Amino acid sequence: MGMTMTQKILAAHAGLEEVRAGQLIQAKLDLVLGNDITFPVAINQFEANGFTSVFDKSRVAMVMDHFAPNKDIKAATGCQKCRTFAKRFDIDNYFDVGEMGIEHALLPEKGLVGPGEAVIGADSHTCTYGALGAFSTGVGSTDLGAALAVGYTWFKVPSAIRVNLTGTLKPFVSGKDVILTLIGMIGVDGARYQSLEFAGDGVKSLTIFDRLTICNMAIEAGAKNGIFPVDDITREYVAGRVNRDWTAYEADPDAEYEQTIDLDLGTVECTVAYPHLPENAHSAREGKDITIDQIVIGSCTNGQLADMQAAAAVLKGHHLAKGVRGIIIPATEQVYRDCIHQGLVDIFLDAGCIVSTPTCGPCLGGHMGCLAAGERCVSTTNRNFVGRMGHVDSEVYLASPAVAAASGIAGHIAHPEEV
């Protein structure tokens, strides 16, 4: 019996010819990642255990993105702790205000993750890099602290769900709609402990940014990782970014899957996940009665240039409905700069939005757009749990940049064709 793509990457990093679902392995890591919330806890663990060196200062990434620019004194203290650690160990890839971005947009952009690599990050959305054909998964701070010291960690080899994609997306439909539709089909624990392996003829019609968004939210179906095959679109994206040897792994033709899900991309609609679980998928056309107070366009899920362009295409020549606040957050400094040069910032400002420096801020109710009791937000982020963006009685509706933009203009949940 053959192996899935994920299993092949794990086998290679464990130095094994073959691995099987359920097997416990120890695997070498190409990169370990933490942010300003999770890294301080990892430092506590690292120091409490008396470690005095990191395994490889070029294979550690530290990104100050969640509560940075520092939202308060406690956040400032957390970032300071990270900064001190980065200096002490001369960490190559420490990203602070001025050069940082939202970690899962920044690392691919900087070429820090390549196809076939194995990455852990103390952030659940570390699964994003599967879009590049890498194995990457979220862990906690203790796992990060240990991996910082030794450069390897243990894994239970996951079984997999094969998502067989066919067809092409309709206008205004994007990777976000695909993943919200899929989570709606299988539920928030539909892929618990498993890999979501995307395959089929439909893959080639998805841009790298669609794929990044899809893999980013694999965790919202409970998956250990999401992963796409490596093709010309992947090669084009990593060219000039990943300046080291990398390997394109392919699933064996006889790989074993727990199940195969067929999804015709042509049937996917603009989709909105209603509170309070990402599985509550509805068509964007059903939401006329749901008035909103805010839109957020950004995050590790939808903060790439393609996302900004999709939002701008809808917002151009329009203004937000009275009473709606619009918060646009390009995910990296580069995306921010591109938004300026391409005239997108003018479109956003003309529409009545603000454009922020990169930060995870509002996605997790940190800063830059928390919600009051009773307020509703259409957000391109990844979670709509109770209290996620602020008050426990506020509501988050997850959607694509195009749908969030259309909803901002309409003042209620809207399909981009309606504005």
Added chain:
Amino acid sequence: MDAHGIAHKFGDHVDTDVIIPARYLATQDEQELAAHCMEDIDADFRKKSKDGDIMVAGANFGCGSSREHAPIAIKASGVSCVIAANFARIFYRNAINIGLPILECPDASAGIDDGDEVTVDYDTGVITNVTKGQTYQAEPFPAFIKDMIQKGGLMASLKGTEE
């Protein structure tokens, strides 16, 4: 190493945002995190719960963010053990790593109600509902996990093992 306490019952898909809301994540202080444990799903949890109490939940407990602050907050609030039908994978790993005992047991998850008196025998995996006179069988921890929990977590268990 056993647990004995009153059950606090929760439903399916209890996410780490309600276990410890992000607005409190700027600190790493365990007692400060514990003070806000579960407050967005049960505002009175900290008032009602006593040291040694047991958390019982449905499916996919701990889903969402990888924040280790979630199991830290639960452990520091005095909860001795979490029993659920099943757990989200990052939370499961984090809980074991910091030495918070957690057991997967769908029967116990279904049978135990809020306020029931519960005991757990970690050696056998037997969960007893003293109030209802029922027992449920969970998979007992393997020796290395038990060792890790007894010593207070992964890092503590590694101490003294370096060559």
